[in-house]
Amino acid sequence: MALRFVKELGGFLRQPFEPRVELEGVRRQLATRQESFLDLLDRGVFTQPHSPYLSLMREAGIESGDVEELVRAEGVEGALGRLFDAGVRVSLDELKGRRPIRRPGFERETRASDFDNPLRRSHFEGRTGGSRGAGTRLIVDLGLVRYEAAHLYLSLQALGALDWPAARWRPVPPGVTGIKEALYRARIDRLPEVWFSQNRYHLRREDARAATFAACAIGGSRLWGRPLPMPKHVPLDRAAEIAKWLSRKTSSGTPALLDTNVSSAIRVCRAASDGGHDISGALFRTGGEPLTPGRAQMIEQTDSQVVCNYGIAEAGRLGLACGDPSMPDEVHLLADKIAVLQRPHVPAFGGPALDALFVTTLHPATPKLMLNVEIGDYAVRSRRHCDCALGRAGFDDHLHTIRSYEKLTSEGMHFLGSDLLELLERVLPERFGGGPNDYQLVEEEIDGLARVTLVVNPSVGKVRESEVTEAVLGALQRGGQGRAMMSQWWRDGSTLNVERREPFVTGAAKVLPLHVKQGSAE
Numbered sequence: 001m002a003l004r005f006v007k008e009l010g011g012f013l014r015q016p017f018e019p020r021v022e023l024e025g026v027r028r029q030l031a032t033r034q035e036s037f038l039d040l041l042d043r044g045v046f047t048q049p050h051s052p053y054l055s056l057m058r059e060a061g062i063e064s065g066d067v068e069e070l071v072r073a074e075g076v077e078g079a080l081g082r083l084f085d086a087g088v089r090v091s092l093d094e095l096k097g098r099r100p101i102r103r104p105g106f107e108r109e110t111r112a113s114d115f116d117n118p119l120r121r122s123h124f125e126g127r128t129g130g131s132r133g134a135g136t137r138l139i140v141d142l143g144l145v146r147y148e149a150a151h152l153y154l155s156l157q158a159l160g161a162l163d164w165p166a167a168r169w170r171p172v173p174p175g176v177t178g179i180k181e182a183l184y185r186a187r188i189d190r191l192p193e194v195w196f197s198q199n200r201y202h203l204r205r206e207d208a209r210a211a212t213f214a215a216c217a218i219g220g221s222r223l224w225g226r227p228l229p230m231p232k233h234v235p236l237d238r239a240a241e242i243a244k245w246l247s248r249k250t251s252s253g254t255p256a257l258l259d260t261n262v263s264s265a266i267r268v269c270r271a272a273s274d275g276g277h278d279i280s281g282a283l284f285r286t287g288g289e290p291l292t293p294g295r296a297q298m299i300e301q302t303d304s305q306v307v308c309n310y311g312i313a314e315a316g317r318l319g320l321a322c323g324d325p326s327m328p329d330e331v332h333l334l335a336d337k338i339a340v341l342q343r344p345h346v347p348a349f350g351g352p353a354l355d356a357l358f359v360t361t362l363h364p365a366t367p368k369l370m371l372n373v374e375i376g377d378y379a380v381r382s383r384r385h386c387d388c389a390l391g392r393a394g395f396d397d398h399l400h401t402i403r404s405y406e407k408l409t410s411e412g413m414h415f416l417g418s419d420l421l422e423l424l425e426r427v428l429p430e431r432f433g434g435g436p437n438d439y440q441l442v443e444e445e446i447d448g449l450a451r452v453t454l455v456v457n458p459s460v461g462k463v464r465e466s467e468v469t470e471a472v473l474g475a476l477q478r479g480g481q482g483r484a485m486m487s488q489w490w491r492d493g494s495t496l497n498v499e500r501r502e503p504f505v506t507g508a509a510k511v512l513p514l515h516v517k518q519g520s521a522e
Helices: 002-014 019-031 033-046 052-060 064-085 142-159 177-187 205-223 236-251 262-275 293-300 417-432 465-477 481-492
Strands: 101-103 106-108 124-127 137-140 166-169 194-197 231-233 257-259 283-286 305-308 310-312 316-321 331-333 338-345 354-361 373-383 397-404 407-410 413-416 439-446 449-456 496-500 514-517
Touching (some): 002 177, 019 142, 033 052, 033 064, 166 236, 177 205, 194 236, 236 262
Parallel strands (some): 257 283, 439 514
Antiparallel strands (some): 310 316, 316 331, 331 397, 338 354, 439 449
């Protein structure tokens, strides 16, 4: 894989980026999405004997010709709705290989790798951080990176920031976001000036594979004339360094763009205000956490702008920030590479039914092949034309108020709810006493930052809060690089605290393992 990456990276970087040609490819993909969907099913499902989706199709009595008739008659989304109702859908835990696919009279064991896209090529490997154990392995295809670079070009056009100086505060591998963003920018010849990273770039044995690909990308970019910067470690408590960099850009008359997660953006703005650094005119392009109106307002108080993108590791970007938004987190849905259904869904941990998002991939190079996959998020969807570059390219589907119902999210790091059940129901009761209903994780927004509180019922008895905190972080970090990185971020950001009180109870008198509390900044 490494050899193939090095070999093909040269062509990826040396070939000139021609905006007219690349953007025409995006428009063509958008116009032929029905054909793309049918081709993906034909080559990626119906000719793959071990595909979980093929098992679901057979169980529902659906053949390739049936799907084609549905698509021709009702379009991609109409056909997906019929497949959904017939049981051709996959939950988040099924996609992660955590539980078998179960339907009435049918059961199939799966692994996360069963959903790898058989059509993509393998160029470099990353991992999601929020999944069980060492995280879900993701194989990334340079063909997708090449295609999504055109999306970045359109996005920067929409924001009026195509030629702005840019930096990012994103992690180095094993996370894939930072390295992919670097390659996007190298491809369109809009190189970032600085790569700030919340985690360290080093060559320890356990990080060797991730470090190898980062070194190949950085070294190759210099060899082929589009030099990426070396990552500079800036932990969460040193956000003032980034505020100073933005301030220097403002004072020189060229305000800059910073790509980072929402909490990190707020940390930079706080540091700017506390240190008297003028960052007016800066543009924060965020992702990884909800951009609520309250958080957006806190960033805008520094006379900066903020927008957000939306994506998942398994499929890449799902939505790009609108240049003329009606809501702070409004994005254009990338209907050229994905299709989305919304269906009422009651979260596994209780609560009201929500308009959950179910995603289907349409591009042949996405890491995972997804067909009506629940991703644990819900949103408000609308269709309108706007005059930003993305609207002019034909992307008229919009999402806003994008939230998660089965993840704890802070500092851009995700722990899936099902990962936390063992911690709450077994690990903590065995260590400190009490039972499953005596522990609850609460996510809330305090002064713009996402905080996670472990509520411990007073009936448990006397415990040291520091020991409980360390027990939680220690349990969460076990299982690989991604989990360790995320837990360290929570340590650096003082994200987790312990509160002695009775857990929150629903109107139905239930104690849910996860509770999302409306914060003061909302």
